[in-house]
Amino acid sequence: MVFPDGTHAVDDVSFDVHPGEFVTVVGPSGCGKSTLLRIASGLEENTGGSVTIDKSSIGYVFQDATLLPWRTVQKNVELNAELQGMDKATRRQKAMEAIELVNLVGHEGKYPKQLSGGMKMRCSLARSLVLNPKVFLFDEPFGALDEITRERLNDELLRLFLHERFAGLFITHSIQEAVFLSTRVVVMSARPGRIIADYRVPYDFPRQHDIRYEPEFAELCGKISNDLKDAHS
Amino acid sequence: MKTPAELSVLGDVEIGMRSEADAKLVEDFQGGERLTDTPPPKKRGIRLVMIVPPMLTFAAFIGAWYLYSATKYDIAAQRRNTLPYPHEIIREGFMPWWDDTNGFKPILEYMWPTFKVTVVGLAVSIVLGISFAVLMNFSKHLERAFFPYAVILQTVPILAITPLLTQLFGEQFGVRLVVTVLIAIFPIITNTLFGLQSTDRLHHDLFTLNHASRWTRLRKLELPSALPALMAGIRIAAGGAVIGSIVADFFFTQGDKGIGYYIRTRQQRAAERPEMFAGTIMATLFGIVMFLIVGWITNRAVRNWHESGRRR
Numbered sequence: 001m002v003f004p005d006g007t008h009a010v011d012d013v014s015f016d017v018h019p020g021e022f023v024t025v026v027g028p029s030g031c032g033k034s035t036l037l038r039i040a041s042g043l044e045e046n047t048g049g050s051v052t053i054d055k056s057s058i059g060y061v062f063q064d065a066t067l068l069p070w071r072t073v074q075k076n077v078e079l080n081a082e083l084q085g086m087d088k089a090t091r092r093q094k095a096m097e098a099i100e101l102v103n104l105v106g107h108e109g110k111y112p113k114q115l116s117g118g119m120k121m122r123c124s125l126a127r128s129l130v131l132n133p134k135v136f137l138f139d140e141p142f143g144a145l146d147e148i149t150r151e152r153l154n155d156e157l158l159r160l161f162l163h164e165r166f167a168g169l170f171i172t173h174s175i176q177e178a179v180f181l182s183t184r185v186v187v188m189s190a191r192p193g194r195i196i197a198d199y200r201v202p203y204d205f206p207r208q209h210d211i212r213y214e215p216e217f218a219e220l221c222g223k224i225s226n227d228l229k230d231a232h233s
Numbered sequence: 234m235k236t237p238a239e240l241s242v243l244g245d246v247e248i249g250m251r252s253e254a255d256a257k258l259v260e261d262f263q264g265g266e267r268l269t270d271t272p273p274p275k276k277r278g279i280r281l282v283m284i285v286p287p288m289l290t291f292a293a294f295i296g297a298w299y300l301y302s303a304t305k306y307d308i309a310a311q312r313r314n315t316l317p318y319p320h321e322i323i324r325e326g327f328m329p330w331w332d333d334t335n336g337f338k339p340i341l342e343y344m345w346p347t348f349k350v351t352v353v354g355l356a357v358s359i360v361l362g363i364s365f366a367v368l369m370n371f372s373k374h375l376e377r378a379f380f381p382y383a384v385i386l387q388t389v390p391i392l393a394i395t396p397l398l399t400q401l402f403g404e405q406f407g408v409r410l411v412v413t414v415l416i417a418i419f420p421i422i423t424n425t426l427f428g429l430q431s432t433d434r435l436h437h438d439l440f441t442l443n444h445a446s447r448w449t450r451l452r453k454l455e456l457p458s459a460l461p462a463l464m465a466g467i468r469i470a471a472g473g474a475v476i477g478s479i480v481a482d483f484f485f486t487q488g489d490k491g492i493g494y495y496i497r498t499r500q501q502r503a504a505e506r507p508e509m510f511a512g513t514i515m516a517t518l519f520g521i522v523m524f525l526i527v528g529w530i531t532n533r534a535v536r537n538w539h540e541s542g543r544r545r
Contacts, residue, residue, distance in 0.1 A: 043438055060442050066435045069538045070457045083443035083453070111538045 013195055014049070015186060019134060022161055022168035024178040026224060027188030028231060033171045034063075036193070037137050040169065059128030059136040059166070063143060065120035067112040067127075073099065074108040077126045084131065091130065098126035101160065118149040122156070129160065138170040142177065154180055155209055162205055175221045175228075180212060187224055189231040197227045295319060317507045326511025340495065340515050347491030347516070350406065350478035351523065354413030358470055361414070362421030363463065367451065369422075370429040380426075387419035395484045405488025412485075413477035417470040424466025428459025461539050464531035471527040475520040492516050 013036060017023045027033050038044035040051055041060050067076045077098055081091035099105055102122040112120055121141060128136065142150045154177055161168060161181075172178050178185045179201055187197040199220060203211055211217055298319055305315040317325075329336040365383065369376040391398075391412055402408035432455050440450050482493025492512050499509035535541065 041442060043441060058442065060439075062435050062438070064435055066433070066439050068436065068454070068457070070460070070535075071538075079439075080443050083440065083445050083449065113538060113540070 013188065013193060015195070015198070017135075017167045017169050019167045020165050021184065022170065022182045023184045023186060024170040024172060024182040025186045025188055026172060026175060026178045026228065027193060028190045028228060029173060031188045031190050031231075032193035033188060034139055037139050037169065037171055041137055054134055057131070057134040059131065059133035061121075061124055061128055061136070061138045061141040063140045065112070065117075065124040067120055067123055069112050072109050072111055073104060073115070073123050076112070076123055077130060080127050081130045086131075094130045095126070098129040101129060101163070102126045102156065116149075117145050118153060121145065121153060125157070125160070129164070132164065134166055136164075136166045136168045138168065138172075140171050140173065143172070143174075150174075150177065151209070151212075157181060158205065158207055175224045176212060178224070179217060179220050180207065185220075185224060187227045187231070196231055197224070199224065315506075317510060322507045322510045322514070325507035326509075326514075337511075340492070340512055343490065343492045343495040343512070344515060344519065345491075346489035347475075347478050347482070347493065347519065349489075350409045350413055350481065350491060351474045351519075354410050354478060355417055355467075355471060355474040355523075357410065358414050358417035358421055358474065359467060362418045362466070362470070363425050365418075365422050366425035366429060366459075367456075369426055370451075370455065371447070376426075383419060383422050386415055389415075391415055391480070392484065399485065403487070404485040408485050409478060409481040409488070409491075412481040413474050416477035416480075417474040420469040420473065421463070421466040424469075425459055425463045428462030429455045431462070432458045461535050461541060464527075464534060468524065468527050468531060471523045472520055475516070475523055479516055492519075 013032075015023065025033050025036065035044060037060075039046045040053055041058055042053075042055055068079065071079065074092075074095060077095040078091045081094060086094070096108075099108060102125050104119065104122055104126065107115065107119065112123070115123065124141070142153055145153065158181060168181075170178070170181060182201050185199045185201060186195055187199075188194065189196045201220065202216065298316065302316045302318045327337045327340070331338050333339070365379065369379055398408050398411060402411050436454055436458070437450075440454055445453070478491060479493035479496070482491045483497050486494070492515060496509055496512040496516065499505040499512065
């Protein structure tokens, strides 16, 4: 991927994500992780190479919750479905289910400014869930949250993953988050981004919250951390 | 450091509010259940701290007025006339309250045409202004084609082109409307355009991912996100519309004459000066009322979600 201004963002990156797989990409900031997602979703045209993806069924979760401030939680969750022409009764029903799935019941009538950061992100997740996407793209969705909220949302995201069995592609710069969530972790180098390592995570689902403290988990995190150090030098 | 006196005043107000809130809490608990976790809403109504500062500035203003009036004594006319005393304006400008030829009632009658021109002019400005902004937002080319002329609308000295305006629009309601719109439309165009173009980039991405049409994007994303800016524009335009309709009275003399005509025809003779000031005060009050009405509507439109809205 080369931008018009000559920035060479992504070089040689190639991998597949299958349904029921959760692939996380970690890499130094500015290595083209987000560009990868924007290409995958069709927001950005690639200048070379190819992307094969079912574009009719993409869930995209942004760095920011991107809720429309003038809409209530209920109306925000309905937005994607509304824009894609789902009829009113169905999308209301689906939105209520999604709100329940992300534990926001009781907050339907609130406006985004009345929600905490974690709640906003859940609302954003619910908005994508309404369409039951087969592919879920996550662009550092929990980067702005505090550690405690982030871990809780990680747990909840895994629960959703088990429930929906989508193909997940997740961008983050938190190594622990990457290992905890994924079936596979891809490590990218600094710009232009290339894949420098690719790990399979040996844990089955459902994963318990405390696998984070097991030696095996720490060892994998250590390896990735070393790869990233090498990537920088 | 705060002086003790200041502290005690603030303390009184604070304690007064708190005890009310506490009383509400006690009530909630006595009912056996707390319905919500949120604290009970603060009492709305008017509080002392809200009205004291504007009252003080008003008193200072009136004081300065009397002081200035007292220095201007017109020997020939045997009266203080450049700026009559406030009580003279009330006595000779506004009194009698209900008489067909003098005082308050004629002023009110002159206000009616002004009111009509202002409200219609503001409405036309809002409709045209938003339309222009939406058009310019649709394409950079349209923006480049029209925006410079929107600026010209604002900067051309309207007074200088009154003969042309008369030729084009006559001397009655139409031309008054045109002058009002010329003054009021610019802040609406610029604010709306600014609002439309400030729409969050990620929100645009979100709409792109959902294959939203240009029209849907405008209706469900750009216009709502431009609403606070648009409302600020309308607030500025409301004041402009009042000025426009009054200024028009100074130059166009046919048709229904408004308060501007009343003021203009009473500028010359010293004896009529209290009437002139009475008319000016009414025109000012009208401007304030327009501003408050628009402000109230603004607040209602965005207070639930925008940061400028009232805090809960």
